[in-house]
Structure formats: structure tokens, C-alpha cells
Amino acid sequence: xxxxxxxxxxxxxxxxVIRAAEGALEDQQHVSAIDVLVRMGLLAPSNVEAWxxxxxxxxxxxxxxxxxxxxxxLGIFRQWAASRGLQPVxxxxxxxxxxxxxxxxxxxxxxxxxxxxxxSHYVSPGLSERKKQTVEKQISKxxxxxxxxxxxxxxxxxxxxxxxxxxxxxxxASQPLCLACAGMGDLEFLPRGDTALTRRATKYSESHxxxxxxxxxxxxxxxxxxxxxxAAIQQAEEECAADAPERARxxxxxxxxxxxxxxxFVEQMKSKIQAMFPGCPPLEAQKIAEHTARRxxxxxxxxxxxxxxxxxxxxxxxxxAVRHRHTKYDDLLASGAERAPARTKVQGExxxxxxxxxWGV
Numbered sequence: 001x002x003x004x005x006x007x008x009x010x011x012x013x014x015x016x017v018i019r020a021a022e023g024a025l026e027d028q029q030h031v032s033a034i035d036v037l038v039r040m041g042l043l044a045p046s047n048v049e050a051w052x053x054x055x056x057x058x059x060x061x062x063x064x065x066x067x068x069x070x071x072x073x074l075g076i077f078r079q080w081a082a083s084r085g086l087q088p089v090x091x092x093x094x095x096x097x098x099x100x101x102x103x104x105x106x107x108x109x110x111x112x113x114x115x116x117x118x119x120s121h122y123v124s125p126g127l128s129e130r131k132k133q134t135v136e137k138q139i140s141k142x143x144x145x146x147x148x149x150x151x152x153x154x155x156x157x158x159x160x161x162x163x164x165x166x167x168x169x170x171x172x173a174s175q176p177l178c179l180a181c182a183g184m185g186d187l188e189f190l191p192r193g194d195t196a197l198t199r200r201a202t203k204y205s206e207s208h209x210x211x212x213x214x215x216x217x218x219x220x221x222x223x224x225x226x227x228x229x230x231a232a233i234q235q236a237e238e239e240c241a242a243d244a245p246e247r248a249r250x251x252x253x254x255x256x257x258x259x260x261x262x263x264x265f266v267e268q269m270k271s272k273i274q275a276m277f278p279g280c281p282p283l284e285a286q287k288i289a290e291h292t293a294r295r296x297x298x299x300x301x302x303x304x305x306x307x308x309x310x311x312x313x314x315x316x317x318x319x320x321a322v323r324h325r326h327t328k329y330d331d332l333l334a335s336g337a338e339r340a341p342a343r344t345k346v347q348g349e350x351x352x353x354x355x356x357x358x359w360g361v
Contacts, residue, residue, distance in 0.1 A: 013069070016040050017076040025086075025124060030135050032091060032121040036077050037063060042070070051104060052143045054095045055174075059106045059118075067111055074117040086122035089132065092140040093119070097172070098183035101142060145170070147184070149213040149224055156181055168211065168227070179227075184209060187227035196247060197233075197240050198226060205232035266293050272309045273318060277357035280318070292317040318357075322350050 011019075020039035024031040037043040047062035056062065063070060081088075093104040107115040123135050147168050154163040157175035168189070170182035179185050189211065190201055202208050205228035212221040240247075269289035273280055280288075323329045327346035333339065 013073060014076050017073050018080055021077055021080055025084075025122075029127060030089070030121065030123040030139070031081075031086075032139075033074055033077055033118050034059075036073065037070075040073070042073075049143075052093070052095060053146060054097070054102070054104075054172075057105065058108045059104070060108055060111045063111070067114070070111060071114060071117075074114060074120070078117065078120065081120075081122045085125045087125055087127075087132065089121050089123050089136045089139065091119060091121035091136070094140065094142045096142045096145050098181075145184075145207075145209040147179070147182075147209045147211050147227055148221075149211055150176075151214070170209075183207075184227060186229060188230045188233060189225055190228055190233055191225040192223055194240070197236050200236035200239055201228045201232045202226060203232075204235045205229045208232075262293065266290055268309060269293050269314070269317075272311075272314050276311065276314060277318060277354070279357040279359060284321075288318060288321040291321065319350060319354070322353050326350075326353055 017036060017040065020036045021031050023039055024035040034043065034048060038045055038048060042064045043059075043062060047056065048059070050056050051059045051062070065073070093106070094101045095104060096102075106118045111118070121139060123132055127135065147170050150163055150167050150169050151165055153165055154169060154176045155161065156163060156169075156178040157172075158177060158181040161178050161180075163169050163176060163178060168179055170177045170179065170184065172182065179187065184207070187205075187207070187209065190198060192198065207229075209227040211224045211227060213224050214220070215222050266286075266289045269292065270282075270285045273285040273288060274282070277285075323343070323346060327349045329342055329346045332342040332345065337345075
């Protein structure tokens with residue numbers, strides 16, 4: 001009879017709540033009940049975003065768990081916050097509509113009595129009063145209004161005007177509105193591309209909206225520009241023209257600083273790889289570090305865990321490098337093999353190389 005494998009004890013709800021709350025507090029110096037539910041896997045971030053933008057009438061419809069379970073989690077969260085000495089802050093969940101700010105609803109009949117607890121928000125006790133006020137303002141700031149670049153013919157649900165492909169439309173209660181009926185008829189389109197111009201035009205415009213378009217290839221909405229007042233664009237253009245030389249010098253200094261920072265990070269990544277895999281040739285470790293740490297690549301080295309030189313993240317980077325550089329994985333994909341079977345086929349080779357590097361042989 002073989003050895004008995006001991007199963008890892010299942011995490012209790014208290015463990016899950018505290019782990020979620022600690023993670024959120026560490027990342028952002030403040031934590032809400034909604035943050036905790038998201039990190040526990042009881043609420044999808046995409047559903048929170050849809051609710052914040054007014055596409056969901058009630059957030060409770062998207063929360064996974066019985067009222068008893070959610071009440072228990074919220075009670076544990078409250079006790080944890082008190083034990084940590086966290087300070088409660090006022091948090092309003094609102095969105096901007098053509099009529100002004102609208103308070104968002106969290107609960108209905110299902111979680112009746114839990115609304116106040118679900119709106120709870122705490123900040124780190126170490127924050128200064130000024131920083132605390134900044135966090136409160138940030139928390140209560142409504143999401144930017146979104147306008148869609150229409151790609152198929154539609155009509156305004158209020159005035160009936162045609163909205164042909166290529167025009168702008170707003171969505172209110174799942175119904176299309178022309179900009180005039182949405183209260184944005186006085187705004188002009190400023191395409192993306194000039195960060196300083198966009199930032200300043202947004203600052204000087206009394207109202208603004210973000211223009212997005214759906215990308216079929218990427219399966220998501222992508223920012224195309226903003227809608228702001230004509231006067232704001234003019235003022236922003238004048239400012240940008242006046243300080244263009246200084247901003248150019250700042251960009252040069254920033255590029256030099258980033259290059260230096262990247263060089264240091266690559267060396268740190270290389271050292272971490274060699275510490276974890278002493279048998280990895282120095283040149284190989286250098287190439288892996290440079291590849292995974294490349295800015296803007298989206299690779300594991302640029303992830304939050306990668307930048308912290310997390311051991312799991314570094315291992316993933318090394319495994320990926322071995323897979324592509326030392327096996328026939330890429331050839332298998334090129335010949336039409338599916339990704340999962342191809343990975344399984346080369347897994348043995350990867351393990352052999354990793355074992356050799358791990359033990360320095």
C-alpha cells in the first residue's frame with residue numbers, strides 16, 4: 001500500500017475574507033466590501049464595472065452566495081477592519097448622467113439589510129488627513145461618461161434622428177441616444193495620440209466623455225479619443241504650443257531614466273534566475289531576463305509579480321523560455337498542433353532541462 005497523501009485543508013470563509021482584505025489593503029491602501037467580494041471570487045470585476053457605468057440596475061444580481069454567506073463575510077470583514085485599526089471613510093457609488101449624478105443601487109430584496117455593510121470602505125490608519133481626503137474623493141468619483149463610435153446604423157431612441165455607421169452615440173438604459181439628447185451636443189471630438197493635449201483639454205472642459213470603439217480582433221472596447229468643449233481644445237492647444245520644448249526635454253529625461261531603470265531590473269531578474277537555477281548559463285539567464293522584462297511586452301516579467309521578482313513569476317518566465325528555445329514546441333504549433341497537446345508533448349524535455357539548471361549540472 002502506497003503512502004497516504006494528506007489533502008490540504010480547505011480555507012475557511014474567515015481565511016478567504018482576511019486574505020482578500022489584506023491583499024486589497026496592501027495594493028491600494030484602502031479596501032471596500034466590494035473589493036473583498038471580488039478578490040474572493042464572489043463578484044466579477046467586469047460586473048462591477050458594468051454596474052458603475054449604469055449597465056446593471058442592481059449589483060446584488062451579480063453577487064454569488066447566499067444572504068447568510070455574504071452577511072457572514074461582511075461581518076468578518078468589519079471585525080478584521082476594527083482589529084487592524086482601519087479608519088472608515090464615506091464612499092458614494094455614483095455615475096454621471098444627463099440629469100447629473102445618480103446614486104447607484106447595490107441591493108434589492110435578496111440582500112435586504114446588507115446595503116450599508118456592502119458600501120463600507122476603510123483606509124490605512126497611517127494615511128495623513130490630506131491623503132485620506134484624496135482617497136475619499138477618488139473612491140466617490142463617478143466613472144467617466146462613455147460614448148460609442150457606432151459601427152452599424154441605428155436611430156436615437158428619443159428624437160428618432162438617424163445614427164449612421166461612424167457616428168457617435170450614447171447608451172442610456174440600454175437605448176441609443178444621439179449626443180444632443182444625451183446632453184453632449186456641444187462637445188467636439190479630440191482623437192487620441194497627444195497625451196498632454198488630452199489631459200489639458202479634459203481639465204478645462206466643464207464636461208467630457210470618453211469615446212470607445214469595439215475591436216473585433218481583440219474582443220474589447222478600445223479608447224479612440226474624448227469629447228470636450230471647443231474652448232477647452234483651443235486653450236489646451238495654446239498651452240501645449242507654449243511649453244512644447246520643455247515637454248520634449250522632459251520626455252528625453254524620462255526615456256533616459258526608464259532605460260536606466262530597465263537595465264537595473266534586467267540585472268536583478270538575471271540574478272534571481274541564476275539564484276533559482278544555478279546551472280543556467282549566464283548568457284541564457286541574460287537573454288531570458290531581457291526578453292521577459294521588456295517594457296510594454298505584456299510578458300510575465302512586466303506583471304506586478306514579475307516586477308517584485310516573485311519566485312513563481314520568475315519560474316514561469318524560465319519555463320516559457322525553455323519551451324520556446326530548447327524544444328520543438330514552436331515547430332509543433334507551426335505544423336498545426338493545438339497548444340495544449342503541444343505543451344504536454346514537450347513537458348518532459350522542459351523538466352529535464354529545468355532539473356539540470358536547478359541542481360547546477
